[in-house]
Amino acid sequence: MQITVRLFATLRQEAGWGQREVSLPEGATLDDLLAALAAGESGLSLTDRPVYAAVNREYAQRGQTLHDGDVVALFPPVSGG
Numbered sequence: 001m002q003i004t005v006r007l008f009a010t011l012r013q014e015a016g017w018g019q020r021e022v023s024l025p026e027g028a029t030l031d032d033l034l035a036a037l038a039a040g041e042s043g044l045s046l047t048d049r050p051v052y053a054a055v056n057r058e059y060a061q062r063g064q065t066l067h068d069g070d071v072v073a074l075f076p077p078v079s080g081g
Helices: 010-015 030-040
Strands: 002-007 019-023 052-055 071-075
Antiparallel strands (some): 002 019
């Protein structure tokens, strides 16, 4: 299945890209996607740090199952006022 991944803030800077299509097997979870991205991108660590994710514009947990055509946005925690 094809998943669109969008990176924001420091994640985009570390990876050197902002949007990419990723192929995953059917039944893959958000955690599987994070592991695949971390394994395939040097300098992009997504499994050992806090990362927020939204699937189709709704916050998601790491165990959420992904579906063909989903759009996953990944961003680090932010603070400010």
